[in-house]
Amino acid sequence: MEPPKLSRAVAGIVQKALDDANISLREVCRQTGISPTTLHARLKGYRPFQLxxxxxxxxxxxIDVAELMRLAVTSAAA
Known part of the structure; x- marks a missing residue:
């Protein structure tokens, strides 16, 4: 089953933000406490990100959370 469009959009926007900031996934896990397995599932759109x-x-x-979500909603609507 295909992940919901908004979940995929959020994953894409988060990935782009991480790439733009040149922050590794390992660093994201270290600084946020999100496990590598969970982060991978979120970024692939298999499981939605929690707020x-x-x-x-x-x-x-x-990045402001509202701006990140605005970008995701705009992307999902396209």
């Missing part, structure tokens, strides 16, 4: 995880990652890459 607190998005907040932690947004802080890590210095």
């Amino acid at each position: 607190d995880e998005i907040e932690l990652i947004a802080q890590l890459v210095d």
